[in-house]
Amino acid sequence: MKMIKENKFIVVTTSLVTILPMIIGLVLWNQLPDVLATHFDSNNVANGWSSKAFAVFGLPGILLLLHLVCIIVTSYDPKFGNISGKMRMMIFWIIPGCSLICAVAIYTSALNIGFNSAGMAGIVCGILFMIIGNYLPKCKQNYTVGIKLPWTLDDEENWNSTHRFSGKVWVICGIVMFVATFLTEYATYITFGVVAAAVLIPAVYSFVYYKRHNG
Numbered sequence: 604m605k606m607i608k609e610n611k612f613i614v615v616t617t618s619l620v621t622i623l624p625m626i627i628g629l630v631l632w633n634q635l636p637d638v639l640a641t642h643f644d645s646n647n648v649a650n651g652w653s654s655k656a657f658a659v660f661g662l663p664g665i666l667l668l669l670h671l672v673c674i675i676v677t678s679y680d681p682k683f684g685n686i687s688g689k690m691r692m693m694i695f696w697i698i699p700g701c702s703l704i705c706a707v708a709i710y711t712s713a714l715n716i717g718f719n720s721a722g723m724a725g726i727v728c729g730i731l732f733m734i735i736g737n738y739l740p741k742c743k744q745n746y747t748v749g750i751k752l753p754w755t756l757d758d759e760e761n762w763n764s765t766h767r768f769s770g771k772v773w774v775i776c777g778i779v780m781f782v783a784t785f786l787t788e789y790a791t792y793i794t795f796g797v798v799a800a801a802v803l804i805p806a807v808y809s810f811v812y813y814k815r816h817n818g
Contacts (some may be wrong), residue, residue: 607678613695614674619641620699621667626708628659631710635659640712644791647721648783649712658709663702670698677747685743693735694748700727725784731800732777739770750805754813760814769805776801 628635632655639658642651653661677694680686686694688694704727708720742749743764749755750769753761776797783793 607674610691610695612721613692617674617695617699618667618670620751621670621702622663624663624702624710625660627710628655628707631714632659635713638790639709641709641720643708643712647719658713662705662709666702666705668697680745680747681770682743682745683747685745686698686748687741690738690742690748693738696733701726721790722784725790726781729777729779729784732780732797733774734777736770736773736775736777739773740767742766749807752809754817755809758813758816761809761816764812765805765809768808772804776811 613758623659634695635655635658637655638652639651639655640651641653641658642649644650662759673694677683677686677691704720709720710716711720735759739749744756744759746756749762750765755765756795780794783790783797786793
């Protein structure tokens with residue numbers, strides 16, 4: 604539990620940020636309808652709904668649980684020392700950030716405030732992909748963050764080469780995702796394609812590297 608012991612203040616802070624939508628929901632409780640839109644398509648049109656109680660308490664609660672699980676799993680990584688400080692900060696803040704984005708989307712929709720939450724989510728995801736892409740080449744072998752495949756975990760050279768290559772792929776994917784946000788009609792399809800490419804291309808690269816160097 605080294606990560607938690609050394610970062611108690613950040614753990615508490617990020618956990619509070621994750622459940623901040625609960626407090627906002629309580630403040631707005633009487634203004635919110637009994638059923639809230641909780642899912643939106645690429646055109647920012649609601650296509651999924653939940654009860655007020657679940658939207659205000661359930662979603663942030665689930666995200667808090669996921670946030671704590673991620674921190675605990677990272678803390679128990681046998682190669683925890685290989686995870687850089689900047690990458691640890693990303694682990695701390697990704698889910699709290701998602702919680703706030705979800706809250707903005709849900710509450711602005713419920714209050715009929717004109718806000719393109721789908722567009723904001725696309726822009727944030729694109730930027731996040733670019734940031735992660737910049738850090739991937741610096742990522743050392745570990746069991747929590749990175750392209751974790753049998754052949755990358757078993758061979759440090761494979762890991763390093765795969766992550767140098769993957770960094771470029773993720774930056775390109777982030778740029779495409781960012782631009783796709785403004786192509787509303789095709790944004791969803793492009794986003795799915797980009798995510799698939801960001802996962803599959805590095806995996807194929809690392810496997811080919813493995814085959815070439817291990818006959």
